[in-house]
Amino acid sequence: MFRKFAVLAVAALAMPSFAGSVETAAQLRDKALTDTTAWNIVETLTSEVGPRPIGSASYARSRDWAVAKLKALGFTNVHVETFPEPAWIRGAESAEIVGAHPQKLAMLGLGFSVPTPKGGIEAPVVVFGSYAEMLAQPPGSLTGKIVLVNQPMTRTQDGTGYGSAVEARNGDSEAAKRGAVAYLVRSISTSTNRSPHTGWTGGPGPHIPCAALGVPDADMVAALARHETVRIRLKLQSTVDQKAVAFDVSGEIKGREKPDEIVVIGGHLDSWDPGTGAIDDAAGLAITTAAAKLIGDLPAHPRRTIRVVWWGSEENGGSSEAYAKAHAGEHIVIAGESDLGADHAYKVALPQGMPGLDEVMAPLKTIVSPEPPHHGGSDIAGLQEAGVPILAVSEDASRYFDYHHSADDTLAVVDPDGLKQNVAVWASLVYLVADSDIDFHKAPAK
């Protein structure tokens, strides 16, 4: 554990006026490394509530669970903010190879896919090894076909392999334009496991039914298709509830001097359905909440308020705009979200160049990036667009996409030591920011 945390050396270089805060940040760090609050949150959320897709009974249960948990942890001003959010409801679904070599395929419908007719769609498959290869096909060339894009994802420490791979998950409209009747995509995954990885699909239209195949299943179809015509029967009986309601839940550690200056941190409460939403994103809300709770347990609160938000519509993308709109009038000092698992945190990024920042950030100087963050989490994108400064903690995402959006996203893949180390980084960082006078809105233009 301490090996992993060696990067976070607390320096004794801070200005005299901030020396006490530096000392407190060091104490928070040390306490976090033996604190089990984050683990307990992930364990109880995943076992007492389970998967939390919008529109499900467990999502509804997560609301009361969240309020009770935040209150029990000592947060004040705990409340729920609701907003309309259409829900995609998974129904019966299947995919199978038919013909001489019949076989069931491991699959999951993609969120907001249109359904198939009740009897399904059966058609020959055309396999492309990359999304670009499919885009290179002329209009009409895929008429009557089921398209499979079998593009592998690259494993990276910073998770950027996802950005380039996930484009293929949104490809149904491009396939439809070329005449395809259904769209299959190799799971956006770095694993060899068979569990498919779902996710939102969002082509601009026209829409055709779309689903993710397990990585081995996509390779199997591709292998067969090299020697024979493969026919697949796809069934998707999903529905959409246009009147569903989503919610964010939040609580605060009130600032002792400037309670109206707010540091917003959090993770997201909603999740996909095949796993229990442990790394995506019980871990993120647990890390930020445990960090805030450690700060709240101090003899004196920091000068500014810390608000923990459990956003309730990350996977559907609704919280970002709703939260920014509802909180447009507030003085949000800075905002950050943890939503890339709980492995070793190795970098902190926040706006640079403000007077006094180096002194405040001295305890974290070995991991503070010289670059400001390019983006925060999805749920703070709306705040960011509205001009709110953003902080970001980068955790090692090398194995995150082995599990993300699949049945394998459970407590079993959360590393307890990594979780604690993330809490230590967040607790130190948030305390330093909340106890300082730095105005992150005044970052000089680059």
Add this chain to the structure above:
Amino acid sequence: MFRKFAVLAVAALAMPSFAGSVETAAQLRDKALTDTTAWNIVETLTSEVGPRPIGSASYARSRDWAVAKLKALGFTNVHVETFPEPAWIRGAESAEIVGAHPQKLAMLGLGFSVPTPKGGIEAPVVVFGSYAEMLAQPPGSLTGKIVLVNQPMTRTQDGTGYGSAVEARNGDSEAAKRGAVAYLVRSISTSTNRSPHTGWTGGPGPHIPCAALGVPDADMVAALARHETVRIRLKLQSTVDQKAVAFDVSGEIKGREKPDEIVVIGGHLDSWDPGTGAIDDAAGLAITTAAAKLIGDLPAHPRRTIRVVWWGSEENGGSSEAYAKAHAGEHIVIAGESDLGADHAYKVALPQGMPGLDEVMAPLKTIVSPEPPHHGGSDIAGLQEAGVPILAVSEDASRYFDYHHSADDTLAVVDPDGLKQNVAVWASLVYLVADSDIDFHKAPAK
């Protein structure tokens, strides 16, 4: 690839009479390291046939597939031997936590479990952290309960962690004796993946319905049960076909001098149903078959006959006795089975002490064990009991039980280089044995 194979140095120490054979063994080894026969067998079997549990349509298809494949590979005397073998047929099945914290559990019924009543069984759960802990409970103490044995499995290179863990999978009768109404076991697995691992269950009776939970699911039930009474509803609608028929398929490379002296090698064709039976055991039959094919392609066959057998009832345990009985009158020189995946082979074991053996085995001396094998594969246990000498190739099984009997057992977890290296070891070993005069039946008593 060559790093892995460095242990298989071909020595120039063999007796002059066997020097040509040693040279041939070296050529076979080198050819195997670039040969794709084994990979092609695994890929085509898993994609063209898929999972192959006895009693399934795909098992029936695997019979013709196997005959055609062995003929296409150049084997002679290709034929099918049938024997009666009751089949356990998986039906609709589910397990879920009911009550205040409802959640579906990832589960698979265990082979030959008795079914539940149609509406299922609902009862409170008692969790034991080890099988020994359950056995320590007095009779009647588990009356009306569903038992969960949540004993982790130890990862080992030689796979021996399985032997000590799998006892728990056969625990239904012990639970029933203590009054339990159903029996759940943590998947016998070294992975954190959610996919459950099935397998045969074989308590002596009385029997109660039994199923494996995913590793994370077993831990989740255990975590909940520390704070509350957990009730589970289990449904298992399996059936048994008492009149099913199993089969072994075999083919030969006829010996040039002593065709009636037979070296029997192979793997098993049947598999469990959640994956595609790639490492268990398409890989094993592919390794031994590719090795035999390389030998068959030589300008001259070895002196003895090599017979490749694709046993058809390993998971149900029927091939062992059936094969031994049907071939009792033959002169089987030695028998070996590959059934522990396709990672790096690191040890060869065969009877020791016969005159001339050291010379024959000189090319493999760095990996030949000084100890004879304790057991071969399950399918040659009957031969072994009947006195047939056994050879064994040990492959690295460190990750084998991450996938074994689960949906994750697919081509995606077969390492192509490991597969080739196994073929290289088997090809050299089998050629040396088949071209020699060593009588393994005459091993001196220890």
